[in-house]
Amino acid sequence: MRTTRELTGKDIMRQERRGHLIEHPPIPPFKTSRIKDVAREAGVSTATVSHVINGTKYVTDDTRKRVLDAIARCEYHPNAHARSLASGRSNMLGLLISDISNPFFPEVVKAIEAAAFERGYNVILLNTNYDPERAADYVRRLSELKMAGVALMTSELDSELFHEITRRQTSVVFDSHDVTSERMGNICVDYAKGIEEAVRHLVSLGHRRIAHIAGASRIPSGVIRREAFQDFMKRYLPDEPAPAIYEGDFRLDGGRRAASEILASEELPTAIIAANDMMALGAMREFRKAGLSIPQDISVVGFDDIAFAALSEPPLTTVCSPRAEIGRRVVEALVTMIEHPEQRGSELRIPTHLITRDSTAPPRK
Amino acid sequence: MRTTRELTGKDIMRQERRGHLIEHPPIPPFKTSRIKDVAREAGVSTATVSHVINGTKYVTDDTRKRVLDAIARCEYHPNAHARSLASGRSNMLGLLISDISNPFFPEVVKAIEAAAFERGYNVILLNTNYDPERAADYVRRLSELKMAGVALMTSELDSELFHEITRRQTSVVFDSHDVTSERMGNICVDYAKGIEEAVRHLVSLGHRRIAHIAGASRIPSGVIRREAFQDFMKRYLPDEPAPAIYEGDFRLDGGRRAASEILASEELPTAIIAANDMMALGAMREFRKAGLSIPQDISVVGFDDIAFAALSEPPLTTVCSPRAEIGRRVVEALVTMIEHPEQRGSELRIPTHLITRDSTAPPRK
DNA sequence: GTGGCTTTTAAAAACGGTTCGAACGAAGTA
DNA sequence: TACTTCGTTCGAACCGTTTTTAAAAGCCAC
Numbered sequence: 001m002r003t004t005r006e007l008t009g010k011d012i013m014r015q016e017r018r019g020h021l022i023e024h025p026p027i028p029p030f031k032t033s034r035i036k037d038v039a040r041e042a043g044v045s046t047a048t049v050s051h052v053i054n055g056t057k058y059v060t061d062d063t064r065k066r067v068l069d070a071i072a073r074c075e076y077h078p079n080a081h082a083r084s085l086a087s088g089r090s091n092m093l094g095l096l097i098s099d100i101s102n103p104f105f106p107e108v109v110k111a112i113e114a115a116a117f118e119r120g121y122n123v124i125l126l127n128t129n130y131d132p133e134r135a136a137d138y139v140r141r142l143s144e145l146k147m148a149g150v151a152l153m154t155s156e157l158d159s160e161l162f163h164e165i166t167r168r169q170t171s172v173v174f175d176s177h178d179v180t181s182e183r184m185g186n187i188c189v190d191y192a193k194g195i196e197e198a199v200r201h202l203v204s205l206g207h208r209r210i211a212h213i214a215g216a217s218r219i220p221s222g223v224i225r226r227e228a229f230q231d232f233m234k235r236y237l238p239d240e241p242a243p244a245i246y247e248g249d250f251r252l253d254g255g256r257r258a259a260s261e262i263l264a265s266e267e268l269p270t271a272i273i274a275a276n277d278m279m280a281l282g283a284m285r286e287f288r289k290a291g292l293s294i295p296q297d298i299s300v301v302g303f304d305d306i307a308f309a310a311l312s313e314p315p316l317t318t319v320c321s322p323r324a325e326i327g328r329r330v331v332e333a334l335v336t337m338i339e340h341p342e343q344r345g346s347e348l349r350i351p352t353h354l355i356t357r358d359s360t361a362p363p364r365k
Numbered sequence: 366m367r368t369t370r371e372l373t374g375k376d377i378m379r380q381e382r383r384g385h386l387i388e389h390p391p392i393p394p395f396k397t398s399r400i401k402d403v404a405r406e407a408g409v410s411t412a413t414v415s416h417v418i419n420g421t422k423y424v425t426d427d428t429r430k431r432v433l434d435a436i437a438r439c440e441y442h443p444n445a446h447a448r449s450l451a452s453g454r455s456n457m458l459g460l461l462i463s464d465i466s467n468p469f470f471p472e473v474v475k476a477i478e479a480a481a482f483e484r485g486y487n488v489i490l491l492n493t494n495y496d497p498e499r500a501a502d503y504v505r506r507l508s509e510l511k512m513a514g515v516a517l518m519t520s521e522l523d524s525e526l527f528h529e530i531t532r533r534q535t536s537v538v539f540d541s542h543d544v545t546s547e548r549m550g551n552i553c554v555d556y557a558k559g560i561e562e563a564v565r566h567l568v569s570l571g572h573r574r575i576a577h578i579a580g581a582s583r584i585p586s587g588v589i590r591r592e593a594f595q596d597f598m599k600r601y602l603p604d605e606p607a608p609a610i611y612e613g614d615f616r617l618d619g620g621r622r623a624a625s626e627i628l629a630s631e632e633l634p635t636a637i638i639a640a641n642d643m644m645a646l647g648a649m650r651e652f653r654k655a656g657l658s659i660p661q662d663i664s665v666v667g668f669d670d671i672a673f674a675a676l677s678e679p680p681l682t683t684v685c686s687p688r689a690e691i692g693r694r695v696v697e698a699l700v701t702m703i704e705h706p707e708q709r710g711s712e713l714r715i716p717t718h719l720i721t722r723d724s725t726a727p728p729r730k
Numbered sequence: 731g732t733g734g735c736t737t738t739t740a741a742a743a744a745c746g747g748t749t750c751g752a753a754c755g756a757a758g759t760a
Numbered sequence: 761t762a763c764t765t766c767g768t769t770c771g772a773a774c775c776g777t778t779t780t781t782a783a784a785a786g787c788c789a790c
Contacts, residue, residue, distance in 0.1 A: 029706075030532075030533055030534070032508070032533070034745090034746055034747080035746065035747060035748095036746080036747095044769075044770085045769065045770045045771070046746090046747075046748090046770090046771095047748080047749075047750095047769075047770060047771080047772095048768090048769060048770075049747095050747070050748055050749080051748095051749090051769090054748080056748080056749080057749095057768085057769090058767075058768075059768075059769085060767090060768070060769095063768085063769080077505060077508040077509045078509055078746080078747070079450070079509065079511060079745085079746055079747065080509045080510045080511065080747095081446045081447075081449040081450045081455070081511060081745090081746080081747090082446075082450050082745070082746035082747035082748090082775090083746080083747055083748075084446040084747090084775090085444070085446040085447050085450055085745090085746080085747070085748090085774095085775050085776065085777085086746075086747045086748040086749080086774075086775050087747080087748055087749085087775085088748090088775070090446070092489070095490075099475070100465075100471050100474055100475050100478070101471040101472045101474075101475045101672075103471075103672070105471075106465050106466040106468075106470075106471045107466045109465055109466075109490070109492075110464070110465050110466045110492055110494070113465070113490055113491075113492040114492070114494060117492075117499065117502075122489055122491070122506065122510065123489065123490050124457070124487055124488065124489045124490070125460075125474070125478055125488050125489070125490045126478075126487070127474075127475055127478040127479070127482075129475070129479060134482065137482075140442060141487065143397070143442040144442045144443055144444065144445045145445045145487065146397075146444060146445065146446060167395075168395055168397070169395070252676070281676060285676070307466075307468070308673045308676070311617070311646060311650070311673070311677070312676070312678075313677075313678035341394075399775095399776055399777085400776065400777065400778095401776080409739070409740085410739065410740045410741075411740090411741095411776090411777080411778090412739075412740065412741080412742095412778080412779080412780095413738085413739060413740080415777070415778060415779085416739095416778095416779095419778080421778085421779080422738085422739095422779095423737080423738080424738075424739085425737090425738070425739095428738080428739085443776080443777070444775085444776050444777065445777095446775090446776080446777085447745090447775070447776035447777035447778085448776080448777055448778075449745095449777090450745050450746065450747085450775090450776080450777070450778090451744075451745055451776075451777040451778040451779080452745085452777075452778055452779085453745075453778090
């Protein structure tokens with residue numbers, strides 16, 4: 001087996017064009033074989049090689065074998081750029097996300113990557129870090145990169161940028177409600193259902209005074225959770241006064257701050273529901289620091305079921321949003337739309353469920 | 366401003382070639398303007414447009430302005446595939462990683478993405494999920510994708526695959542020691558320094574019997590930590606018998622299992638150093654479940670300083686491996702090699718330092 | 731007005747693939 | 761034997777850029 005082919009005149013030219021003269025090449029450029037090399041090696045045309053690779057036309061077993069051998073001999077890997085350019089297709093999915101270090105996302109990303117891999121797609125990661133300017137720049141880059149599809153999991157997009165993307169790309173939005181169009185799908189977490197379960201759980205334990213630590217009010221998914229909380233409190237406890245709501249920021253500190261506000265209030269609630277686990281953990285820290293014990297003095301429910309919810313002290317009762325499923329569904333929706341552009345984008349709501357651990361208990365008498 | 370140009374015969378052809386007949390187009394394909402359209406619009410050649418975009422040659426202010434206006438009018442975004450193909454360059458970095466949901470990585474990835482963004486590069490994420498087959502497939506894909514550079518942060522690569530990559534791509538390895546070559550850099554965490562600080566800290570508190578929960582022994586970085594532990598124990602406590610070592614897996618469960626082995630041993634150590642935070646947290650859980658209190662009965666030191674190290678009960682004393690810096694350095698090294706291929710890849714060691722929290726204290730008398 | 735410069739622009743050849751339509755033999759039919 | 765038909769392969773156009781090379785335009789002095 002010939003592992004390195006002799007340099008042809010053509011190759012030398014290629015080297016020269018790339019600016020490395022032959023006289024004294026300090027670092028040899030990376031050499032890769034092209035479909036032409038394979039074709040020559042196999043004694044067929046490039047068209048045939050292409051058909052063997054892509055299965056786009058019938059080729060005799062004999063020819064196919066010759067081609068495959070040649071491919072192996074040349075260690076040939078088709079150039080993805082050339083391929084995308086020529087075919088007008090691409091196998092890359094863009095993933096626009098606010099903050100991958102937010103504990104909610106890594107698992108989603110992992111699932112997305114895994115599902116994409118299985119279907120032959122690659123994922124390119126665009127992390128806005130909550131910066132609208134960066135988001136805007138990414139929207140431009142996405143247009144240059146000609147992705148097959150884009151998953152939007154960020155809230156830094158104003159409606160203009162958003163429109164810009166959906167006009168140019170097949171896309172799936174996460175958690176942004178009531179937008180679906182021709183080539184755009186929509187996937188959201190059923191926050192209301194989870195909040196309902198949480199409220200019901202606390203009510204059935206005997207709680208009446210339940211407070212809510214909400215997410216930042218500019219983030220739609222936080223608003224949904226807050227409104228659901230208010231609705232279900234009214235439904236399950238129609239005779240109680242409207243429950244207290246504290247605004248947080250989805251982060252540990254927001255939970256802490258909300259907790260100290262709660263501690264400063266006249267009459268302590270017997271339970272709280274936080275809009276996510278980070279804030280629940282922050283609040284628990286603050287409560288314990290103030291000498292309260294959980295769940296005896298106050299019950300705490302979180303939302304998300306991040307890995308550390310199970311590890312806190314006490315382990316946190318929380319609503320699980322199934323992150324692996326979210327990732328899978330996002331890719332599923334994208335790939336369906338990419339491969340069947342005639343279908344309209346669909347809307348999908350992913351169910352949540354309560355996981356009962358040790359941070360909730362009946363209130364003290 | 367003309368937002369949509371009339372369809373030319375050429376455009377119609379393009380639509381037909383893509384398989385969408387005009388007769389009854391259910392979903393219009395995404396239309397994008399090409400450099401040719403811009404050139405026509407500005408009344409110049411495509412070469413000039415290209416030079417304006419890339420600044421590759423001087424163009425008169427007048428022409429440049431005409432071109433820029435045309436670009437804006439056409440909402441033109443150069444096709445990245447065509448660009449890479451023609452120029453032989455690409456602005457994509459591959460990031461090969463074992464498991465992005467491992468709490469060590471998200472922050473590294475975030476920093477990598479941020480540094481890449483700043484320099485105009487995009488990141489494509491390849492998550493092997495500890496699966497060697499998937500790793501092998503990714504190595505092939507990397508070769509197809511013609512990345513500008515690749516960061517290898519995984520241990521699923523056998524030496525053949527590893528060689529395969531480094532032969533075809535400029536690359537940076539993370540945490541794999543003693544490999545540097547022409548177009549390959551090497552970045553590692555200075556585990557030994559961190560372990561030394563941890564040992565010194567415990568010894569200065571008065572501990573003598575210190576055990577180690579090691580990482581999986583097939584992972585080199587785990588072995589380094591274990592050996593460093595043994596070395597420094599011998600150096601700081603030359604008269605004590607060799608310390609006990611328990612093998613874990615870098616995960617919560619491994620820490621738990623190790624802890625229960627420790628609890629079953631004849632004479633309990635007064636302190637343990639775990640090879641990472643996850644195992645330290647797992648061990649703490651197990652110790653507390655057995656009725657020990659930390660740090661009074663046993664001190665615990667972790668490694669990494671993941672976000673939850675500060676949130677555990679008690680907050681964990683741990684060695685911080687600066688993940689944001691790791692990410693920055695990786696990109697820095699890659700970009701340097703990409704843009705100055707004549708330079709040899711360098712080796713860089715990133716320092717660590719101990720963060721003292723509440724999980725360590727002098728041993729009970 | 732012309733010859734010799736230097737700018738600026740344009741035409742055309744890559745880049746490495748895909749894909750359409752035609753060419754070519756072999757086999758089948760009249 | 762001549763005419764189709766079918767199955768397989770090939771040549772060539774094309775994808776949207778960059779980049780080289782060459783030509784045109786502008787400028788100046790003589």
